[in-house]
Amino acid sequence: MDSVHSLDSLVLSLFLFLYCCNSPASPLPSLLALNCNPPPTNNTSTDNKAIEALLHNLTTQVTKTSFAISTVSLNANRFDGIMQCRLDLSPTACALCVRFAKRSISGVCPSSEAVTAWFDGCYLHYYNHYKFSRRIGIPVSTQSSQIYVMDRAKFQLALQTLLLQLRAGISLPSHLGFFNGKILYGANSSRVYALAECIRSVPLKECEVCMDKGIEKLYECCGGREGGVVVAGDCVIRFETYQFFSGQMFYAGGSDSGGWSGIVSYDESENGNGWQGLKVKVAWGWFVGVACLSGLVLGAWLLRRKVVNRAKVGIAGTENGDKVECKVVA
Numbered sequence: 001m002d003s004v005h006s007l008d009s010l011v012l013s014l015f016l017f018l019y020c021c022n023s024p025a026s027p028l029p030s031l032l033a034l035n036c037n038p039p040p041t042n043n044t045s046t047d048n049k050a051i052e053a054l055l056h057n058l059t060t061q062v063t064k065t066s067f068a069i070s071t072v073s074l075n076a077n078r079f080d081g082i083m084q085c086r087l088d089l090s091p092t093a094c095a096l097c098v099r100f101a102k103r104s105i106s107g108v109c110p111s112s113e114a115v116t117a118w119f120d121g122c123y124l125h126y127y128n129h130y131k132f133s134r135r136i137g138i139p140v141s142t143q144s145s146q147i148y149v150m151d152r153a154k155f156q157l158a159l160q161t162l163l164l165q166l167r168a169g170i171s172l173p174s175h176l177g178f179f180n181g182k183i184l185y186g187a188n189s190s191r192v193y194a195l196a197e198c199i200r201s202v203p204l205k206e207c208e209v210c211m212d213k214g215i216e217k218l219y220e221c222c223g224g225r226e227g228g229v230v231v232a233g234d235c236v237i238r239f240e241t242y243q244f245f246s247g248q249m250f251y252a253g254g255s256d257s258g259g260w261s262g263i264v265s266y267d268e269s270e271n272g273n274g275w276q277g278l279k280v281k282v283a284w285g286w287f288v289g290v291a292c293l294s295g296l297v298l299g300a301w302l303l304r305r306k307v308v309n310r311a312k313v314g315i316a317g318t319e320n321g322d323k324v325e326c327k328v329v330a
Contacts, residue, residue: 028096028100029096029097029100029101029119029120029121029122030119030120031104031117031118031119031120032118032119032120032141032143032229032231032236033117033118033138033139033141033231034108034109034115034116034117034118034138035115035116035117035136035137035138035139036108036109036112036114036115037112037113037114037115037132037136038111038112038113039112048110049074049075050072050073050074050075050077050079051072051079051126052106053072053074054070054071054072054079054081054126055081055102055105055106055126057070057072058070058081058082058083058098058124058126059083059095059098059099059102061083062083062084062085062094062098062122063085063091063094063095063098064091066084066085066086066087066089066094067082067083067084067085067200068082068083068084069081069082069201071129076130077128077130078128078129078130079113079126079127079128079129080126080127080129080135081124081125081126081127082123082124082125082126082135082199082201083098083101083122083123083124084122084123084199084200085097085098085121085122086121086122086178086195086197086245087176087178087197088178088180088195088245088246089121089122089246090246093121093246094121094122097119097120097121097122098122098124100119101117101119101122101124102124104117104119105117105124113127113128113131113132114126114127114128114131114132114135114136115127115136116135116136116137116138117138118138118231118236123197123199125199137233138231138233139233140213140217140230140231140232140233141230141231142217142218142221142222142228142229142230142231143228143229144221144222144225144227144228144229145222145225145226145227145228145240146225147225147226148224148225148226149224149225149226149241151185151186151190152224154185154186155185155186155190155192155224156223156224157185158183158184158185158186158192159183159192159194159239161183162181162182162183162192162194162239163194163215163218163237163239165179165181165183166179166180166181166194166195166196166211166237167196167208167211167212167215169181169196170196170197170198170207170208170211171204171207171208173204176200177197177198177199177200177202177204177207177235178195178196178197178198179195179196180193180194180195180196180245181193181194181195182194182243190241191241191243192239192240192241193239193240193241193242193243193244193245194237194238194239194240195237195238195245196211196214196235196236196237196238197235197236198210198211198234198235199234199235202234202235206234207234207235210232210233210234210235211232211235211237213232213233214230214231214232214235214236214237215237217230217232218230218237218239222239226240226241227239227240227241
């Protein structure tokens, strides 16, 4: 029986690995990072009924508000868990991701009493409250494209700008630890897309610290490449040269929001199309400057003409109205 379990785990692990670097059109999310305790190789007994009940509660709730917290106590065990979906996902895409996450965790970590996992689209952790004081951490992991961009200098500058925008956007409490965006660069208006996400139960300051660490790691592993992703424990940062997230953005509002609500993401193309917008602004500046200079010149000429005319009138008459003749003496 144990050999059958090991074989199933091996097969599912291979399956997850094949989907680890999935294409944009892949129907299933990829596994980005995973930590199980005890490890999958340990043959320990676990209260699977409590875990199954917990996962059922989480997957049922998360599709309604994109974030769920649940606690299940059964047979002297208490399991606490959190599940969340990426905020740009529709409820249907969220449901697909969490079902895949539930099935994957049950296969890869069948005997683990503490699991933390990041998927491309959703996050999950649970732990036995009486054996672990809190959720288990997850090591920093990176993935990068093997293809380098053509114009690395402009690409790096654009990526740096976009990551700074993500860092600023994710710091706003109303964004609930999530932000995405795109930026244009180069003569051909090439695009870079990026997103950042934190665990929503993590305090904002810890999210910002995680973002700083993740961005630094992203530069180290993925500089000049067409794509990369860093899982830095409490957060995920990813960039690509294609749009890998939904065209719309959603966040789960409070009790008065009714679930999914819209917010605005960062889009450099809406701020003047990058370099093209800058050229337009410079052209307008030159136009306004030339117009002002022309107005000043015209105003000075009119003022000088008015003064000259007044001078001629003064010479043509005297105080008593007599005519004054001006003769030139040879």
